[in-house]
Amino acid sequence: NLESFKTSGLQQLSDPIVNQCSNGSFHHPVSTEPVPVLDFPQSSSGLKRRKRDWIIPPINIPENDKGPFPKLGVKIRTSNDKEQRVHYSISGPGADEPPKGLFFMDKYSGQIFVTQPLDREKQARYTLLAHASASGGTLVEAPMEIKNNVIDMNDNKPVFTEDTYEGSVPEATQLLPPLCFIGYDILIVTATDADDPNTGNGEIAYSILNQDPKEPNGNMFAINPNSGQIRLNSPGLDKEQYPQYTLTVQAADQAGKGFASTCRVIIKVTDSNDNAPQFVEPKYTASVPENEVDAEVVRMQVTDEDEPHTPAWHAKFRIREGDPGGFFNVTTGPSGQEGIITTAKALDYEKRNQYTLLVTVENDVPFAIKLPTSTATVVVNVEDVNEAPIFIPSELGVKAAEDAKVGERLATYTATDPDTQMKQSIEYRMAPDSTGWLSINKTIGVITVKSPMDRESTDVVDGKYKALVLAVD
Template sequence: MAANGPEHFRITAGFRLLLLTLLVLSFSCEACKRVTLSVPSKLEAETFVGRVNLDECLPSANIIHSSDPHFRIFKDGSVYTTNPVVLSPEKRMFTILLSNTEKREQKNLVVLLEYQKKVLKKRHLRETVLKRAKRRWAPIPCSLQENSLGPFPMLLQQVQSDSAQNYTVYYSIRGPGVDQEPLNLFYIERDTGNLFVTRPVDREKCASYEIIAYASTPDGYSVDLPLPLEIRVEDENDNYPIFTENPYQFEVLENCGAGTTVGQVCATDADEPDTMHTRLKYSIIEQQPPSPILFSIHPVTGVIITTSSRSDRELVDKYKLTLKVQDMNGQYFGLSTKSTCIISVGDVNDNLPIFTRASYVTEVEENKSNVEILRLSVEDKDLINTPNWRANYTILRGNENGNFHIVTDPKTNEGILCVVKGLNYEEARQVVLQIGVTNQAPYSGSGSSKTISTTTVTVNVKDQDEGPECSPQMQTVHVKENTALGTQVTGYKAYDPETRSSSGIRYQALNDPTGLFTVDETSGSLKIRRSLDRESNTFRQGLYNITVRAADNGGRTCTGTLRVVVDDVNDNGPSIPTTKVIICKTQMGSAEIVAVDPDEPINGPPFEFTLPSNNERVGGGTWRLSKINDTATRISFRNDPAFGIYEIPVSVRDRLGLSTTSVVSVDLCDCVVPSECRSRTSPIRGANDVTLGKWAILAMILGAALLSCILFTLVCGTSGSSQTKKTFPDDLAQQNLIVSNTEAPGDDRVYCTNGLTTQNVSTGCTLISGAKNGQESFEMIKGGHQTLESCQGGGHHTLDSCRGGHHTLDSCRGGQVELDNCKYTYSEWQNFTQPRLGEESIRGHTLIKN
């Protein structure tokens, strides 16, 4: 038989395993009726075993599989061997697995193979076991012309099996056109194998029919493999080509070059592809309007292109083409179809807007603003309401002062000319404007060197009776400060714009902040009413504004501002704003003095600083000045003056010779930085005078009294508690940190905290002031010195204070202790006694309590 070889039935182990896995996992099994087949005891490979009716078990099965790999099952129920099979014993059983994956159904069909003992009747006398013939079917090419006229049924061909030479063979067919749609289109004669078609066929519905032919013995035994038989339907040119669209719509820009692609048309043909029946050819059979011919079409691809650049939208904006497509490669006997193609011509800006008039004349009243005075119209052949048509107007000349403005009316495309700033008849009675117009889109035409259209507009200005004009709005007048009251100066001036005269105009001050001036009604001049001091708060940087109103005889007014500039005169001498300075004598050698002058710089610096040579406060050349810059000087000392406050007169002179004298208080202080100086010394009014204020004397008295109390407590406390002799330690001074940047004084002199110099004498300290006419001593307590008699008597202690005066302590224990001729200062005594004060007070309180 004409069938596939052994490889057609070979199934790989992997595929069989996959099918078995799917069947076991996905479906529930149900057994069908058992089928018994009689077969020889030995079957060769690819031998037909028999046919089972699968439809009775599971008609919708889409997976058919055998549990025994030696057998293969076809869809029609035919069972074939895949390998040689020997029945031992005489029976063999396997299962056909049927599955429907969509409905999730599965059924099992058990097949029992029994040894065949029946002998077929043959034309030969000897008994022979039925065997598969080695020869195969002879497949005959078969075709059927579509739309055949018959007569029907019509013989197509005869199917024959080689087995018919030895056996009685019956033929049958299955497949589309037989037992499948379209039903009963083909049938075969059982005995002869003649195949017939019963009616005409359409290739476009079905191009071929795949049917299967069977050859079997009268008892149903298949002697050969099923024969696949293809009946091919021969095509007939019975379908017209059809355009995919009707009509086609394309667009191309005007003036485009030749060869520009417009679009592509396409047609389809249902006949057999790659034959003359579907070989199409395109053509243009008509163009409207017919002239000029602008388009052509490619006969195979259907691409439409331009053949000329003469398309002009302003002449023809749309073309209609009649297209034809024909099969059989365009031969006259081919089938053809027509379609319509509409090609719109797109607009480009190839036409300039043109003014309808070459010149215009209009008028406007002077001083009128924001008014429309003229509308200009243009013509443009381009497509309306597109950028190629919309106009842009421009004032090319005559609008240098910005009096005019032109815009486009979006509805009418007209130019609207407006006056945005009033014109002046007295300045110009006529204005000539040149106006140009273009499109919003750039011009793309050719053949014209002029790319802008222009027109002339003459604007006549009508005279109007106007009021006075305050021009300029702000006017300035200069007046020197300290000018005499009643002096008249130039004021504000307004004028009649028509006559250019100020006669007949009256003036009035609308706003004079402080009433410094009066405005003359007829002339507008100013008269000074109050003194003008440029340095006062009335003026800001020497400026003063007055609002003036001017009115003519008709009552028309204008308003302006008169700015009065007060010029400076040198009426203020320089002065020293800070007259107190501190000089830390041990750290600083000088201090800075700064002067200021409220006058203008031209009447101010550079300043000259001087000290009066015959003034006793200066101290006989102790103080001197050195220039720092134009507005500052440096004051310094020499000859080692004493600590104190010195009042020094300093004269300052400006560049024009105007001078003032200020007394500068210089505090010569014993400090490290000026902030530490608290003016502990008395003011020094001269080189020979030393004075103390009443509060200073009172503070000294109270301090001495407090010190006496402390000493009394110490002496009494120590004598009552212990008999041990106590003296002041020799290294007391070394136990205190003393800030000093000067060379240490000698053994016979010590600097006290008040800045005065003390000197040792035999009985105590005396204050040395360094005065020329002797010296003054200050006693800490009135009455000279105090003596404290101790409880036990005996001994004499003397404490010479550096603050003036001396104190004597009569100790209870006897013996005399002298403080090394005033070696310790007041501050040292205070540092020594203060820590012990609390200690002795507690001790005394304890004794009293006990």
């Protein structure tokens, strides 16, 4: 209730300039400038506690005032000064408590003075108690609270929490439309301002002053002016060409129009799998003998522009077409840039003498962006090898009488030659043994008795005699 105290508005003071005593204290009014006059609230009788809804408006004092000092701030008055001589005084932080001496009151006039420039960043408010007492020291009014607000002036520039910030961004980062502020979040820069954050003096705006290098364009990055969040603003990062960017970032108060400071931001471009490995040759021709397993067929060289010896560079091969039977394996060589094809099963020239394989190459990690896959064609010629004739069955059982006559025909035992393309003839022979009982026709494989047989011979076991027949192409 503003009626709980009375102000006389801006009243003209007629007191002369203050003098300073030898002990450093001030007395007598120093100014005739109009200042607010605060009356002590009226009491019905005696000294009473003021009601809680009595509101004394705060006194606003600009910080860093250049004076001259002491400077009059406000005047206190009681209606009792018409009846008796009243002495005025103040107490509290800034007066008789630390920091002492910032405020003093002329005890005769009730004028409150500021003795020196105030710094809001040190203390933003001083709450004083004003006292009015009679000559004998008896209080004639209850103490009145006076709040002195130090008004902020823009006397501090923003300060970054770090001189240099570091961040990273994958080179193949994809942006979402629209580009500005929707890209990949890289890092946040932060600055503080000691001025009042509720005024423009402490309102910080961020901006990017410079980008080095400026390729592929000078707006690769953007910054949120309010939060300091730096994001990727444009596609085209390429670690192989521009592995690092240096930004000069500014923080300025007054929403970007006041005091400013700068910091450095280093953004490293990390490698992404944005380069597909490429075969050095699009077509390879190789030959491999039939019947060999784990035989090396061919080595295929590739190149990759990604960072060497990383998963985005290391090659991985696959046979996509031409080997439904699984006759071949493909592995990556020790260099990481070489595919080695070997035989997984024995090849048969007579069944198939040539294979055409389609081989693709990728990396250990997926491509970061859509890229065409490099392919190579490998023509494998199977070399024919002279294979031994094959008896079917591999063991032939024949019954013969012990007294069979010499020259008697016992059986015909022939073999076939797997090398059908060679058109070779087969010659049959009996392997030498101790009995010499049998002979074979070298052309048609007819087995006959060569000499009398003896069932009681030690070469006969359980009534069976085994002889070895050879087929030679």
